[in-house]
Amino acid sequence: xxxxxxxxxxxxxxxxxxxxxxxxxxxxxxxxxxxxxxxxxxxxxxxxxxxxxxxxxxxxxxxxxxxxxxxxxxxxxxxxxxxxxxxxxxxxxxxxxxxxxxxxxxxxxxxxxxxxxxxxxxxxxxxxxxxxxxxxxxxxxxxxxxxxxxxxxxxxxxxxxxxxxxxxxxxxxxxxxxxxxxxxxxxxxxxxxxxxxxxxxxxxxxxxxxxxxxxxxxxxxxxxxxxxxxxxxxxxxxxxxxxxxxxxxxxxxxxxxxxxxxxxxxxxxxxxxxxxxxxxxxxxxxxxxxxxxxxx
Amino acid sequence: xxxxxxxxxxxxxxxxxxxxxxxxxxxxxxxxxxxxxxxxxxxxxxxxxxxxxxxxxxxxxxxxxxxxxxxxxxxxxxxxxxxxxxxxxxxxxxxxxxxxxxxxxxxxxxxxxxxxxxxxxxxxxxxxxxxxxxxxxxxxxxxxxxxxxxxxxxxxxxxxxxxxxxxxxxxxxxxxxxxxxxxxxxxxxxxxxxxxxxxxxxxxxxxxxxxxxxxxxxxxxxxxxxxxxxxxxxxxxxxxxxxxxxxxxxxxxxxxxxxxxxxxxxxxxxxxxxxxxxxxxxxxxxxxxxxxxxxxxxxxxxxxxxxxxxxxxxxxxx
Numbered sequence: 001x002x003x004x005x006x007x008x009x010x011x012x013x014x015x016x017x018x019x020x021x022x023x024x025x026x027x028x029x030x031x032x033x034x035x036x037x038x039x040x041x042x043x044x045x046x047x048x049x050x051x052x053x054x055x056x057x058x059x060x061x062x063x064x065x066x067x068x069x070x071x072x073x074x075x076x077x078x079x080x081x082x083x084x085x086x087x088x089x090x091x092x093x094x095x096x097x098x099x100x101x102x103x104x105x106x107x108x109x110x111x112x113x114x115x116x117x118x119x120x121x122x123x124x125x126x127x128x129x130x131x132x133x134x135x136x137x138x139x140x141x142x143x144x145x146x147x148x149x150x151x152x153x154x155x156x157x158x159x160x161x162x163x164x165x166x167x168x169x170x171x172x173x174x175x176x177x178x179x180x181x182x183x184x185x186x187x188x189x190x191x192x193x194x195x196x197x198x199x200x201x202x203x204x205x206x207x208x209x210x211x212x213x214x215x216x217x218x219x220x221x222x223x224x225x226x227x228x229x230x231x232x233x234x235x236x237x238x239x240x241x242x243x244x245x246x247x248x249x250x251x252x253x254x255x256x257x258x259x260x261x262x263x264x265x266x267x268x269x270x271x272x273x274x275x276x277x278x279x280x281x282x283x284x285x286x287x288x289x290x291x292x293x294x295x296x
Numbered sequence: 297x298x299x300x301x302x303x304x305x306x307x308x309x310x311x312x313x314x315x316x317x318x319x320x321x322x323x324x325x326x327x328x329x330x331x332x333x334x335x336x337x338x339x340x341x342x343x344x345x346x347x348x349x350x351x352x353x354x355x356x357x358x359x360x361x362x363x364x365x366x367x368x369x370x371x372x373x374x375x376x377x378x379x380x381x382x383x384x385x386x387x388x389x390x391x392x393x394x395x396x397x398x399x400x401x402x403x404x405x406x407x408x409x410x411x412x413x414x415x416x417x418x419x420x421x422x423x424x425x426x427x428x429x430x431x432x433x434x435x436x437x438x439x440x441x442x443x444x445x446x447x448x449x450x451x452x453x454x455x456x457x458x459x460x461x462x463x464x465x466x467x468x469x470x471x472x473x474x475x476x477x478x479x480x481x482x483x484x485x486x487x488x489x490x491x492x493x494x495x496x497x498x499x500x501x502x503x504x505x506x507x508x509x510x511x512x513x514x515x516x517x518x519x520x521x522x523x524x525x526x527x528x529x530x531x532x533x534x535x536x537x538x539x540x541x542x543x544x545x546x547x548x549x550x551x552x553x554x555x556x557x558x559x560x561x562x563x564x565x566x567x568x569x570x571x572x573x574x575x576x577x578x579x580x581x582x583x584x585x586x587x588x589x590x591x592x593x594x595x596x597x598x599x600x601x602x603x604x605x606x607x608x609x610x611x612x613x614x
Contacts, residue, residue, distance in 0.1 A: 019426070026421060026428075030435035036489070037438065039461060040450045057464050097346065100339035108336075116340065118605055123351040125601045127550045129569040130590040133576050133583055134357035135350065167350035170343055175608070199332040203339070228443030230553040235577050249445050250557060260452070260459040267449045271442055278441045282434070285441065289497055 037271075044265035051261060066265035073262070074252050076245065076269055083227055083244035083273075085158050090165040091222045095215055097166065098173030103203045105174070106181035107189065117178065124171030128231050135164065139236055156238040164232050169225065173218050176288075180214040181207055213287075220281045221288035224274050245270055355594060362587035382588035393589075396566040399480055403487070403567070404548035411488040412544055415495025420525060422496070423503040433500070437493035444490065444553035451486040452558075476564030483554055483565060491547070495540060502536035503529070535607055542604040549597055568593050 043056065050061020070076065101120065105113045139155040149157030184207065192202045208215075233247035240251060252266050278285055328336070362382055366375045386393050418436060422429050439447065454461045455472035463469055472482040506529050514524040530537070552569040555561040561570025568589060575586030 022421060022424070022426065023428070026418075026426075026432045029418065030432045033435045033489070033493070034438065036450050036454060037442075040453055043453055051459070055464055056459060056461055097343035101343045104336055104340050114609070116344070117609070119344070119352065120347055121605060121608075122598075122601045123347050125546055125597065125604065126351060126355060127546070127569060127593045127597050129550075129552060129572040130358055130594040130597070131351060131354040132572060133361060133587050133590060134354035136576055138354070163346065164350055167346045170347055174343075199328065199335050199339075224441055228441075228446075230443055230445040230556070231573075234556065235573060246443050246445055249449060252449075260456055263449055264453050267446055267453075270446050271450075274441045274443075275438075278438070286437075286497065289440075289494075 040264045040267050040271075043261055044268050046261060048259050048261045056260075066261050067269065070262050070265040070269060074248065074266055075241070076266075078241060079243060079245040079248040080273075082158075082242060082248075083246070086161050086165070086233075086244050087223055087226045090162045090169070090226050091219055093162065094166045094169045094173055094222055095219060098170045099177050099208065099211065099215070100203065101170070101174045102177035102181055103207055105178040106184070107199075107202070107207075117175065120171040120174040122171065124168060124175075128168070132235060136235065151239070155236060156242065158242070160236055161233055161244075164236065165226050165229060169222055173222070176218060177211060177214055180211055184210055216281075217284045217288035220277060220284035224277055224285070227273060358587050358590045358594060361583055362591040364584045364587075366583045378584065382584045383592075385585060386588050386592075390585075392562075392566045392571055395564075396561075396568050396571050399565070399567055400548060400551070402480060403484065403551050404545060406484040406488055407491050407544050407548055408541070411491040412495050412540060414488075415492040416499045418492065419496045419499035419503060422500060433496070437497050439490040440493045440497065442490070444487070444551075445557045447486050447490055448483075448554045448557040451482070455482050473558050474563070479558070479564045483558065487551065487554055491544075495544075498536060498540055498543075499533075502533045506532055538607045539604065542600045542607075545600045546597055546604075549593060 043051070044066050045062055045064065047061040047063040047065065051058070054060065098120075101116065105117055136155075139160050140153055142154040144152055144154055144157055144159060146152050148159060151157050154160040154163075188206055188210075189202055192206050197206065227244075228246055229244075230246050230249075233244050234250060237243055237247065240248075243251070249266075249270060252263070363377055363379060364375045365378045365381075366372075422433055422436075442450070452460070452473065457463060457469060457471040457474070460472065462472060470478060473479050510528050510532060511524055514528045519527065550569060551567055552561075552573070555565040555567055555570055556573070559565055560574065561567050572586050572590045572593070575582050575589065
């Protein structure tokens with residue numbers, strides 16, 4: 001099976017009228033679904049002067065200037081970099097920590113494992129806002145050395161955001177990975193024990209290489225989620241120039257207030273990384289989301 | 297933002313050949329060396345510390361603070377216990393509370409009654425062996441990779457009063473995001489747009505897992521396609537149905553990004569999540585009061601999280 005939702009090659013048969021209707025319907029829905037995104041792309045490529053004079057339901061005024069202006073005004077270069085500073089370490093750390101817990105849960109059958117699994121998984125599902133008050137207080141109390149963050153606090157630092165993202169995303173990865181690891185053959189470990197491999201080697205050199213497909217799917221998904229994360233960065237950051245790109249959208253609104261063409265260019269720019277990930281790694285993305293949706 | 301995951305034993309990624317011997321786990325604990333035991337403890341404790349410290353302890357603290365009158369400034373030793381007063385205040389003297397609850401419920405209803413069935417319906421259609429299925433699927437779940445904050449901006453191009461497509465086409469001059477009579481519906485449409493693709497994806501995967509012989513048997517018995525779906529396929533997908541329900545409830549409760557980028561959850565777009573946030577990071581920091589609101593969210597979500605865990609873990613054991 002190459003992807004979770006790919007249909008097998010359909011058997012050749014004459015196109016019945018019912019099929020025609022189905023195709024027409026699905027094509028119409030698909031186009032309708034893509035429309036808002038296509039509309040954003042279309043608007044972003046037209047000059048404000050032209051659309052202001054002729055209305056948006058028109059054609060013409062093609063230009064690339066909106067992208068140049070949006071990039072410079074909203075300092076996208078900086079914000080993309082901020083997103084990278086947060087997303088890359090957070091995803092790596094999440095996968096590393098989650099895989100360790102998953103390994104212990106899958107490798108041993110202790111009674112505490114189910115509690116552990118519940119603690120991690122449920123943490124992923126809590127509404128973030130419900131934790132905001134204590135976390136906000138905590139972050140404004142915990143000092144960081146100046147070389148780690150110019151705020152000298154966990155608040156308004158990349159470190160704080162990375163930690164909170166990791167804490168939230170671990171649960172999902174622990175559950176998926178522990179299920180994946182449970183399906184690995186036990187003989188692997190028996191053989192490893194005979195060879196005198198330590199627990200760490202069993203984890204790092206036996207289990208982890210076998211989990212590559214699951215890790216790849218999770219990495220794709222987590223990159224998208226953490227890049228898209230809006231809430232924590234909005235409330236736990238203060239300095240405008242440290243915001244990751246998704247949360248910097250909030251400021252965009254003020255700057256581009258009267259110019260929807262700029263808003264659309266900004267939106268397309270923000271969407272590009274996720275769309276690239278989506279089209280390049282679509283298989284991984286769908287796998288991750290539906291990991292085991294069916295257990296036949 | 298984050299999506300709610302569908303968590304169950306994996307099948308989409310086929311694991312290496314399964315084994316039959318599952319016994320013996322853990323019985324060799326005493327065979328583990330001292331180093332191994334230390335390593336295991338660290339492997340669990342480090343991540344656990346992070347999750348407990350940054351998720352579970354704050355959650356507990358929220359519940360505790362909701363019974364106090366702390367203003368967030370005074371020393372912790374002067375915190376007074378006020379019992380349920382904050383809750384009474386929330387319900388009685390806080391005007392945005394009722395609209396927020398209404399909007400959260402409306403959000404749930406819209407996603408559950410409209411978006412979810414559409415997603416399921418499209419999944420059923422796409423599950424048929426049709427050419428181009430991949431293209432249709434891709435189009436439908438493309439919005440799922442976009443953040444809800446971004447979706448707010450993309451739809452602004454359609455909803456904006458002076459520059460939006462909708463008013464241009466309809467010849468109206470409605471401020472779809474600003475008018476408190478209509479903005480919640482405009483926002484729900486955008487949220488539903490994304491939710492449909494997500495649900496479609498979940499059900500599509502669920503449908504692939506339904507034993508084909510069930511459908512064949514129903515067809516042999518002369519059942520129509522519709523009744524086969526409702527009487528045979530749908531009940532078999534029970535775990536998926538429960539997961540979709542929980543996912544939808546939690547998603548409605550956590551809804552935040554979309555209204556926050558529009559107007560910080562005011563003027564018709566009140567949501568519990570936005571109220572909590574305004575009470576903490578806004579001008580007036582009312583800790584006890586905000587915590588009471590947060591505890592209400594926490595209680596509802598924990599109820600459904602329990603259902604969720606019970607479902608996925610039961611599935612897992614099978």
